[in-house]
Amino acid sequence: MSETRAISTDHAPDWREQADCRRPGYFGTDHWFPTGATTGKDRAQAAEAKAICRECPVAMQCATWALQQRPTDGIFGGLDVDQRRIINRRSAERQFTDEEIAKEIRTTWTKDALGPLVDAYLRRTIQGDNGHVWWRGKKSAYTVAGRVLTPGQIAFEVGYGREPQGHVKATCGQPFCLAPEHLSDGAMRWRRSHLTAAA
Numbered sequence: 001m002s003e004t005r006a007i008s009t010d011h012a013p014d015w016r017e018q019a020d021c022r023r024p025g026y027f028g029t030d031h032w033f034p035t036g037a038t039t040g041k042d043r044a045q046a047a048e049a050k051a052i053c054r055e056c057p058v059a060m061q062c063a064t065w066a067l068q069q070r071p072t073d074g075i076f077g078g079l080d081v082d083q084r085r086i087i088n089r090r091s092a093e094r095q096f097t098d099e100e101i102a103k104e105i106r107t108t109w110t111k112d113a114l115g116p117l118v119d120a121y122l123r124r125t126i127q128g129d130n131g132h133v134w135w136r137g138k139k140s141a142y143t144v145a146g147r148v149l150t151p152g153q154i155a156f157e158v159g160y161g162r163e164p165q166g167h168v169k170a171t172c173g174q175p176f177c178l179a180p181e182h183l184s185d186g187a188m189r190w191r192r193s194h195l196t197a198a199a
C-alpha cells in the first residue's frame with residue numbers, strides 16, 4: 001500500500017499499528033491497489049493482497065472500517081471494492097446487525113480463499129472408476145493464489161475447507177488418488193488411531 005493511500009490514522013488510530021500491509025516488505029507496494037484487476041498480473045496481485053489480508057490480525061476491523069468509510073478503490077480487510085458494494089447492498093436491504101456483517105465478511109473470505117483452489121482442482125482432475133480421482137499433469141507443487149501447494153494439499157483443502165496438518169495420504173489403496181473423501185491428513189489419522197485404540 002503506498003504511503004499516500006495507507007489507512008488514515010484519523011479513522012483507525014488503534015488497529016492500524018498492527019496492519020500487516022505496513023510491515024517492511026509490504027509497505028509502499030501497490031499490491032493493495034491493483035490497477036483494475038483486468039490482466040493476469042493485476043488479478044494475481046489482488047489475490048496475493050487478499051491472502052495477506054486474511055492472515056492480518058486486524059483484518060476484521062479493517063474490513064468493517066472499509067464497509068463504513070466506502071473508499072472507492074483498493075483492497076481493505078481482504079475485500080475488493082465490488083465485494084464491499086455487495087455486502088453493503090445486502091446489509092442495507094436486510095438491515096444486518098454487526099454480527100451478520102462479520103459473518104458476510106467471513107463468508108466472502110472463505111469463497112475467495114477456496115475459489116482458486118476449486119478451479120485448480122477441477123481443471124486438473126479426472127473422475128475415475130470406483131470414486132477415485134486422478135490428477136492430470138505434473139504432480140509437483142503448483143502456485144495457486146500466491147500459495148505453493150501440492151495436488152494432495154489442494155484436493156484436501158477443497159474437500160475439507162481447511163489446510164491439512166502433516167502429509168496428505170490416500171486411504172483407498174490407490175496412492176495417487178485425489179478424491180477428497182479418500183484422503184486423510186496427520187490429524188485425521190491420529191484421531192482414527194486413538195478411536196481404534198479406545199474401542
Ligand code: SF4
Nearest residue numbers: 019021053056062077
Ligand atoms: S487487512 Fe489488509 S489492508 Fe487491512 S490492515 Fe491488514 S493487511 Fe492492511
Ligand SMILES: [Zn+2]
Nearest residue numbers: 132172177182
Ligand atoms: Zn481413491
